[in-house]
Amino acid sequence: xxxxxxxxxxxxxxxxxxxxxxxxxxxxxxxxxxxxxxxxxxxxxxxxxxxxxxxxxxxxxxxxxxxxxxxxxxxxxxxxxxxxxxxxxxxxxxxxxxxxxxxxxxxxxxxxxxxxxxxxxxxxxxxxxxxxxxxxxxxxxxxxxxxxxxxxxxxxxxxxxxxxxxxxxxxxxxxxxxxxxxxxxxxxxxxxxxxxxxxxxxxxxxxxxxxxxxxxxxxxxxxxxxxxxxxxxxxxxxxxxxxxxxxxxxxxxxxxxxxxxxxxxxxxxxxxxxxxxxxxxxxxxxxxxxxxxxxxxxxxxxxxxxxxxxxxxxxxxxxxxxxxxxxxxxxxxxxxxxxxxxxxxxxxxxxxxxxxxxxxxxxxxxxxxxxxxxxx
Amino acid sequence: xxxxxxxxxxxxxxxxxxxxxxxxxxxxxxxxxxxxxxxxxxxxxxxxxxxxxxxxxxxxxxxxxxxxxxxxxxxxxxxxxxxxxxxxxxxxxxxxxxxxxxxxxxxxxxxxxxxxxxxxxxxxxxxxxxxxxxxxxxxxxxxxxxxxxxxxxxxxxxxxxxxxxxxxxxxxxxxxxxxxxxxxxxxxxxxxxxxxxxxxxxxxxxxxxxxxxxxxxxxxxxxxxxxxxxxxxxxxxxxxxxxxxxxxxxxxxxxxxxxxxxxxxxxxxxxxxxxxxxxxxxxxxxxxxxxxxxxxxxxxxxxxxxxxxxxxxxxxxxxxxxxxxxxxxxxxxxxxxxxxxxxxxxxxxxxxxxxxxxxxxxxxxxxxxxxxxxxxxxxxxxxxxxxxxxxxxxxxxxxxxxxxxxxxxxxxxxxxxxxxxxxxxxxxxxxxxxxxxxxxxxxxxxxxxxxxxxxxxxxxxxxxxxxxxxxxxxxxxxxxxxxxxxxxxxxxxxxxxxxxxxxxxxxxxxxxxxxxxxxxxxxxxxxxxxxxxxxxxxxxxxxxxxxxxxxxxxxxxxxxxxxxxxxxxxxxxxxxxxxxxxxxxxxxxxxxxxxxxxxxxxxx
Numbered sequence: 014x015x016x017x018x019x020x021x022x023x024x025x026x027x028x029x030x031x032x033x034x035x036x037x038x039x040x041x042x043x044x045x046x047x048x049x050x051x052x053x054x055x056x057x058x059x060x061x062x063x064x065x066x067x068x069x070x071x072x073x074x075x076x077x078x079x080x081x082x083x084x085x086x087x088x089x090x091x092x093x094x095x096x097x098x099x100x101x102x103x104x105x106x107x108x109x110x111x112x113x114x115x116x117x118x119x120x121x122x123x124x125x126x127x128x129x130x131x132x133x134x135x136x137x138x139x140x141x142x143x144x145x146x147x148x149x150x151x152x153x154x155x156x157x158x159x160x161x162x163x164x165x166x167x168x169x170x171x172x173x174x175x176x177x178x179x180x181x182x183x184x185x186x187x188x189x190x191x192x193x194x195x196x197x198x199x200x201x202x203x204x205x206x207x208x209x210x211x212x213x214x215x216x217x218x219x220x221x222x223x224x225x226x227x228x229x230x231x232x233x234x235x236x237x238x239x240x241x242x243x244x245x246x247x248x249x250x251x252x253x254x255x256x257x258x259x260x261x262x263x264x265x266x267x268x269x270x271x272x273x274x275x276x277x278x279x280x281x282x283x284x285x286x287x288x289x290x291x292x293x294x295x296x297x298x299x300x301x302x303x304x305x306x307x308x309x310x311x312x313x314x315x316x317x318x319x320x321x322x323x324x325x326x327x328x329x330x331x332x333x334x335x336x337x338x339x340x341x342x343x344x345x346x347x348x349x350x351x352x353x354x355x356x357x358x359x360x361x362x363x364x365x366x367x368x369x370x371x372x373x374x375x376x377x378x379x380x381x382x383x384x385x386x387x388x389x
Numbered sequence: 390x391x392x393x394x395x396x397x398x399x400x401x402x403x404x405x406x407x408x409x410x411x412x413x414x415x416x417x418x419x420x421x422x423x424x425x426x427x428x429x430x431x432x433x434x435x436x437x438x439x440x441x442x443x444x445x446x447x448x449x450x451x452x453x454x455x456x457x458x459x460x461x462x463x464x465x466x467x468x469x470x471x472x473x474x475x476x477x478x479x480x481x482x483x484x485x486x487x488x489x490x491x492x493x494x495x496x497x498x499x500x501x502x503x504x505x506x507x508x509x510x511x512x513x514x515x516x517x518x519x520x521x522x523x524x525x526x527x528x529x530x531x532x533x534x535x536x537x538x539x540x541x542x543x544x545x546x547x548x549x550x551x552x553x554x555x556x557x558x559x560x561x562x563x564x565x566x567x568x569x570x571x572x573x574x575x576x577x578x579x580x581x582x583x584x585x586x587x588x589x590x591x592x593x594x595x596x597x598x599x600x601x602x603x604x605x606x607x608x609x610x611x612x613x614x615x616x617x618x619x620x621x622x623x624x625x626x627x628x629x630x631x632x633x634x635x636x637x638x639x640x641x642x643x644x645x646x647x648x649x650x651x652x653x654x655x656x657x658x659x660x661x662x663x664x665x666x667x668x669x670x671x672x673x674x675x676x677x678x679x680x681x682x683x684x685x686x687x688x689x690x691x692x693x694x695x696x697x698x699x700x701x702x703x704x705x706x707x708x709x710x711x712x713x714x715x716x717x718x719x720x721x722x723x724x725x726x727x728x729x730x731x732x733x734x735x736x737x738x739x740x741x742x743x744x745x746x747x748x749x750x751x752x753x754x755x756x757x758x759x760x761x762x763x764x765x766x767x768x769x770x771x772x773x774x775x776x777x778x779x780x781x782x783x784x785x786x787x788x789x790x791x792x793x794x795x796x797x798x799x800x801x802x803x804x805x806x807x808x809x810x811x812x813x814x815x816x817x818x819x820x821x822x823x824x825x826x827x828x829x830x831x832x833x834x835x836x837x838x839x840x841x842x843x844x845x846x847x848x849x850x851x852x853x854x855x856x857x858x859x860x861x862x863x864x865x866x867x868x869x870x871x872x873x874x875x876x877x878x879x880x881x882x883x884x885x886x887x888x889x890x891x892x893x894x895x896x897x898x899x900x901x902x903x904x905x906x907x908x909x910x911x912x913x914x915x916x917x918x919x920x921x922x923x924x925x926x927x928x929x930x931x932x933x934x935x936x937x938x939x940x941x942x943x944x945x946x947x948x949x950x951x952x953x954x955x956x957x958x959x960x961x962x963x964x965x966x967x968x969x970x971x972x973x974x975x976x977x978x979x980x981x982x983x984x985x986x987x988x989x990x991x992x993x
Binding site: 225283378381382383 | 964
């Protein structure tokens with residue numbers, strides 16, 4: 014049976030962070046309730062998908078943990094009625110420190126959620142404040158401990174480098190503090206100042222390029238010391254604890270996104286649900302009316318995506334799988350680009366795979382851009 | 390059309406400095422003589438080349454015939470020949486003037502006389518034209534008509550007490566101008582029975598009619614069927630149609646005779662047969678000698694023009710030919726550059742001419758262009774006695790074969806308010822100017838005279854002049870001849886590879902300074918790439934300046950959700966698209982802008 018991943022978008026949070034450009038914002042309980050109802054309607058209205066097997070589910074946001082535990086359980090229950098779940102399906106929810114309690118964690122466990130991703134970002138109060146986060150490091154420690162007590166044995170901690178005013182030292186300290194808690198997984202992203210966010214209009218004291226590069230390489234070294242391997246540009250995990258849902262994106266496993274503004278890749282089609290809440294609430298019983306930006310991917314698009322997404326993984330692009338999918342070898346299509354970047358020491362090619370070197374990762378966009386094809 | 394009495398014809402032009410309101414007054418005259426309604430004004434007269442309107446300049450001579458009922462009750466035919474208003478087109482201006490019997494001199498009531506005003510007035514007086522001064526823009530708060538009147542009288546030496554004080558914009562007192570045209574501009578003379586003698590003052594190419602020749606008949610008559618001969622080029626053709634100029638259209642008539650201004654078509658295929666300034670005569674009954682003053686205009690400034698996207702060469706290929714149909718002064722020939730691929734070396738009358746052609750290519754042909762460093766024509770005297778006209782620095786012979794080199798000089802006149810004299814003299818000094826003298830126009834303004842090497846003014850002299858005088862200086866020049874000079878070729882090396890399109894000839898004494906500035910500028914323009922890029926300036930094998938573009942060390946490692954994949958792809962596409970607009974030289978991508986940066990090096 015074909016694998017299928019599910020993404021559930023919860024567009025609510027307690028307070029919007031200053032760097033955040035995701036579809037999310039604070040809302041009252043009634044709005045959250047109306048949305049949850051609509052989301053359940055969307056799921057119930059989907060054509061039954063029994064020909065695929067659900068291997069992962071991911072509740073993202075926003076802050077999915079702002080919903081009462083029962084509601085999340087209801088959503089998951091509905092999904093299970095609609096789809097066939099693998100016995101070992103990875104079911105993750107994002108959570109913000111301070112938004113979980115014993116009861117909610119218990120409900121989550123019972124409903125089948127088996128992985129929590131905590132948006133912690135930093136262990137320093139000033140950095141958290143500057144980001145506009147609502148929690149402290151102590152709040153995080155408490156939530157983390159509660160999750161462990163409740164039996165969660167697969168936890169991710171999200172951290173952020175390249176913050177305004179951040180020093181190499183404080184970043185290293187945050188890494189150590191997080192790793193000492195022995196989570197199974199650590200995501201370490203560098204901050205991007207996105208247009209339209211409050212950060213974009215602020216005069217930020219961002220670390221310079223060399224410092225940022227140093228932060229990046231120290232991340233790998235420090236986390237390696239605790240047993241974490243970097244399996245993707247910004248993701249680190251203990252052996253066997255890589256996030257399967259995330260890897261699915263990079264190897265182009267089909268996924269269905271449910272909820273406001275959620276994207277899907279199904280067959281050779283990519284589409285995104287409407288980002289207009291009113292419209293979503295009105296039409297969620299007709300999922301086909303929600304779909305926007307419908308893109309029919311051609312072979313060329315699929316090849317390009319396979320390359321630039323696959324390059325995010327440390328293991329790189331599986332050459333055999335590529336050939337099996339597209340009927341041509343990577344080299345047949347990309348020989349000049351491969352050679353150019355192998356010569357520059359930014360790419361490496363082995364019998365099995367093509368992947369970015371450490372230097373290549375630092376300038377990954379420049380390299381990835383060259384894998385876009387003029388024609389095919 | 391009934392026979393026209395010569396005494397009821399007025400052939401005149403309007404001369405002015407840029408922005409003093411020449412075209413506005415022309416429009417007003419056309420409108421007030423009732424040729425067009427207000428609505429047609431919008432649709433027709435003003436609907437010239439976009440470029441002309443945007444820049445507020447006239448590129449091609451515009452000619453229009455209109456009929457004015459004067460206060461004496463008679464109807465007069467006005468042939469208004471609107472001349473190009475820029476020094477680059479000086480020769481065209483002189484030919485247009487030669488087609489007139491009088492000139493209206495428009496002077497801005499706030500700004501007074503400018504360098505170009507003077508140049509044009511002298512040109513008009515050289516042609517024995519009666520000059521009718523008009524003070525424009527008197528509705529401006531800063532207008533000082535009295536001062537300007539005395540300036541005209543003092544500086545130019547023509548009577549200006551009766552000059553109409555007008556606002557071409559609002560139409561105020563334009564009627565006075567019309568009456569004065571009748572009263573003060575002489576009617577043409579000439580014998581309609583004499584052998585044909587007509588001056589070509591412009592020509593355009595029309596896809597249907599072929600070349601349309603604009604001419605002023607001095608003697609004789611021309612009509613359909615007349616076999617005409619261009620006396621300088623020797624081309625002979627039979628006339629297909631004659632006519633006069635409506636507003637934006639050609640109106641055929643039976644014949645044109647002495648004193649009249651009109652057009653001739655004769656299925657002439659190429660505009661180079663109908664050179665501005667040439668004399669048309671009757672091939673069967675020729676006149677004894679051509680009108681004086683014909684000369685073939687030669688380009689003064691040469692550039693390489695290349696498509697920004699190498700693949701677009703085919704599109705560029707036909708364009709200069711099309712433009713040349715309408716512009717005999719444009720020169721072009723195919724050229725190849727290592728850095729830029731296939732393109733053209735084009736010759737222009739001057740910087741404005743270049744900019745106009747470049748903009749027209751970009752707009753009318755949708756081409757994105759790269760230009761190389763501009764070059765004048767150097768005379769290279771080789772040790773073997775051979776003399777080469779060098780238009781492309783890349784073709785400079787090996788220094789061991791060069792005896793000496795000469796460069797073209799111009800005689801420049803700069804009008805400036807006295808407070809900026811120091812700054813402008815400094816500028817001329819830096820540009821190797823030889824001071825020739827200074828005349829005070831009045832207590833606040835002076836005319837500076839310099840001899841300057843042409844290659845010092847083709848880059849950014851005009852911009853520098855404006856910026857150092859806060860816009861108050863104006864400038865005019867004419868060719869002077871060649872002078873021996875100590876010149877070297879400055880090469881630019883990017884990542885150790887010479888970029889031929891960036892090479893230029895420079896005065897040896899300025900080589901270091903120019904090389905340094907070039908490197909600095911290129912460092913700003915060339916984006917960081919995946920490796921370090923040295924940028925060097927060299928004279929021969931000697932490196933005289935160096936900058937380094939640091940390697941890109943890190944780009945953003947974006948968080949990327951499943952849903953962001955389209956967005957991520959767009960980002961990568963943008964990045965790739967950006968690369969397309971760059972030229973690959975060796976391993977380095979050089980943006981189009983960098984090639985242009987050599988044009989603007991004055992940093993004061």
